[in-house]
Amino acid sequence: MDPIALHYDVSGTDFTCAGEASGKIKKALKELGFPTSITRNVAIAVYEGEINMVIHGGGGVIDAEITPECISITLTDQGPGIPDVSLAMQEGYSTAPDNVRQLGFGAGMGLPNIKKYTDEMVIETEVGKGTTIKLKVFVK
């Protein structure tokens, strides 16, 4: 059977739309009847990634590929890239500007949370070019 493919554009300027794509992916997973724990993990990870795209990446695209065994998500932006991935993976490390922190974002938990809630996480990034994050959550 062909996997279900979902595709979403994420705005880089509009905070009010942040969470829309992850919300739709979550809704699809609920409708497909995945266990609530799987749905929750995917939704939180994608939401964190989506917020990152808005704050840092200047927007981008989110693609989801769903099979009964695995949910794969690819988040792609053409933003500034991550100079030091291991530093960015540290809990609490944040480069978010003040105006973003005032909105309650930018606590430095984005990437660590994505890792925590997924089974596989691959970051491909190049400074000045952009970042692609590939996530996998396996359905046990």
Add this chain to the structure above:
Amino acid sequence: MDTYFHSVRLDKDKCRGCTNCIKRCPTQAIRVRNGKARIIKERCIDCGECIRVCPHHAKYASRDSLEQLDSYKYKIALPAPALYGQFNNLDDVNIILNALPSLGFDAVFEVSKAAELISDVTRLYLEKMNPPKPAISSACPAVVRLIRVCFPELIDNIILVNAPVEEAGRLARNRAVAKTGLKPEEIGVFFISPCPAKITSFKQPIGTDKSNIDGAIAINDIYPHLLKAMEKIDEHDELVALHESGVIGIGWATSGGEASGTLNDNALAADGIENCMKILEEVERGNLDSVDFIELNACQGGCVGGSLTAENPFIAKSRLMKLRKYSPVSCNRLPTKEIPSEMLCSVPIEPCDDVMKLADNVQEAMARMSRMEELLKTFPGLDCGTCGAPGCKALAEDVVRGFTTEHDCVFRARQELQDIENIENPEQLEKIIPAPFRETLKKD
């Protein structure tokens, strides 16, 4: 009893098949089929939105009448705190409580009294039981049902404490048994209700095996009778002091009252079913993990906004503010520092989300979702509701579930009509044109 009891019902004679209710239902539980609305019982959470929005008053809540009191030897009225906000220029709650017996009740027990005890219990619960954060109140039955159907992963966040009305019913019956020596079943406990979802919760309880409430009288049913009885009470009459609750108890009638009753600053209150859903989505995302307590009321303004009230919720709220101004903060305290086990839910809350799944297994659900995507490409995306489903996606879902066909879409039908102009064979026409349009076409 039917697995799904709902107090929210449809009066078919009044229903004109318009699309107002299907658009407003938060769980997409209504379809218009053959010109009449139909409630999908597995999805309905009895929030009463459709009752409020129906311009033809075709939606109603099943409730009890005052005649039902006759089935019991001893009858107790449990007035909801929202009742106190229904009357103009009321300066003493005792006038209501003294008037209720003339409508056939032997005793009155305020739900706001039990609410103050539940506020105490909630405080202890947050302190001692270490619930997952944010802890979500179980007081609004429509919200609990919403969580079961749409947010099953948040079930563990629900505070498993009795709702004030259940606690009031329990205490009132105990009090009556002690006073009269009657058997518990000879005593009738009736809630004066602003809320259809509460009525459902008595017939089909969540969190307990059997409700403590025997019947429910709608506030807007009892209102004219009560008003007359209250007018008969002379201002020189000696009123019996039956009012036993303060600011916290009465506060439960309006949004934010329950939250402030926890005396916890790290709390959040939201009202209106759409706002409740937005907050629950935030909880799902993990954005509210640092909040201790969340109060959610399906109705705008809180229980004063219930679809069975007589007065506008904002007016009622303003009156309650005035009414409780000089009241003590609270008149009821738990005698112990331990939560009495009888005040906790005795049965766990189970998810009820199967109805939202496209199929029993993921493979089949995926196949259906793919088919839905294909169908959606052929729908106009206007979410007009003319097909009887709340939107194009809902229609696609109904089609893949086998409840209807894509020919319900009038836009598609129009296109198809253009495409088949030259078809002469009537049988072929029958197949393609939706039933309501066949007659029209024949006339042409």
